[in-house]
Amino acid sequence: MTISLPTFRRLSLATLLLLPILLALALPPLLAQAPGAKRIRKPSMDDTIRANVYADNTFQLYVNGTLVAVDSIPFIPHNVISVDLLPAYPMTIAVLAKDNFNPKTGMEYANTNIGDAGFILKFADGTVTDGRWKAKCFSRGPVGGNTTNPRVEEEPLPEAWFAVDFDDASWARATEYSEDDVGPKQPFYDADFAGAKFIWSDDLKLDNVVVFRTIVATPPDGKAREDFTGINDVVPESPPRGPGSGKGRPQGKGKQR
Numbered sequence: 001m002t003i004s005l006p007t008f009r010r011l012s013l014a015t016l017l018l019l020p021i022l023l024a025l026a027l028p029p030l031l032a033q034a035p036g037a038k039r040i041r042k043p044s045m046d047d048t049i050r051a052n053v054y055a056d057n058t059f060q061l062y063v064n065g066t067l068v069a070v071d072s073i074p075f076i077p078h079n080v081i082s083v084d085l086l087p088a089y090p091m092t093i094a095v096l097a098k099d100n101f102n103p104k105t106g107m108e109y110a111n112t113n114i115g116d117a118g119f120i121l122k123f124a125d126g127t128v129t130d131g132r133w134k135a136k137c138f139s140r141g142p143v144g145g146n147t148t149n150p151r152v153e154e155e156p157l158p159e160a161w162f163a164v165d166f167d168d169a170s171w172a173r174a175t176e177y178s179e180d181d182v183g184p185k186q187p188f189y190d191a192d193f194a195g196a197k198f199i200w201s202d203d204l205k206l207d208n209v210v211v212f213r214t215i216v217a218t219p220p221d222g223k224a225r226e227d228f229t230g231i232n233d234v235v236p237e238s239p240p241r242g243p244g245s246g247k248g249r250p251q252g253k254g255k256q257r
C-alpha cells in the first residue's frame with residue numbers, strides 16, 4: 001500500500017498536534033518511576049492523632065526519637081498537655097517523668113513533705129499507658145523514707161534513652177496504679193484517658209525520676225494509616241484544599257506548608 005503525499009502530511013500534522021498531549025500523559029508516570037523516586041501525598045491534620053498526657057508532676061515526651069511535647073507547668077497546678085502527632089509505626093514512645101522534688105533531699109514543699117507521683121497517657125489511635133510499658137528509676141529519695149537525714153540515690157540518664165534503638169531489655173515493667181493511689185486533679189477528668197492506666201516505677205512516693213518506654217507495633221485501633229516518614233525528603237503530592245480538607249485549620253490565607 002502506498003500513502004499519498006497529502007495523506008502523509010495530514011498524518012504528520014495530526015501527530016504533531018497530539019504530541020504534547022501524549023507527552024503530558026506519559027511524562028508524569030515516567031518521572032514517578034525514576035529510580036529512588038517516592039510518591040507520597042502531603043499529610044493533613046486528618047492524618048494526625050491527638051495525644052493527651054498528664055504527669056504528677058512533669059514530663060518530656062519523645063516519639064520515634066523526637067521530642068514532641070514538654071509539660072509547660074513543671075510543678076502545680078496539675079495539667080493535661082494535648083498535642084497533635086503525625087504517627088508512624090512501629091512507634092517508639094519514651095517519657096522522662098519527674099515528681100516534684102528537691103534533688104538534694106528528694107522531698108518537696110521546702111523539704112517538709114514526701115510527694116507522690118504518677119503518669120498517664122492516651123493517644124487517639126488507642127495507645128495507652130499500662131503495665132506493659134518499661135520503667136526505670138534514676139533518682140529516688142529520701143532514701144528509706146528518712147526525713148530526718150534525707151538523702152537521694154541517683155544515676156545519670158543513659159545517653160539517648162529516648163532513641164528508637166535504645167536497649168531497654170533489662171528494664172522492669174511499669175507498675176499500674178489506681179486513680180485513688182495517684183489522686184489526679186480535675187484537668188485529668190476533663191480529657192480523654194479512657195482505657196489508660198496510671199503508671200510509675202514500683203515506688204510511687206520515693207522514686208522521683210522515672211523513664212518509661214514502649215513500642216507500639218501497629219495502631220491499636222486497627223485503622224490503616226499512611227507512613228509519612230521521610231516526608232521532608234520528597235516533593236509531596238498536593239493535598240486537597242478548601243473547606244473540610246483539614247480539621248481545625250484556618251483556610252484561605254497563606255501557602256500551606
Ligand SMILES: [Ca+2]
Nearest residue numbers: 099115116205
Ligand atoms: Ca516523691
Ligand SMILES: [Ca+2]
Nearest residue numbers: 056100115116
Ligand atoms: Ca507529686
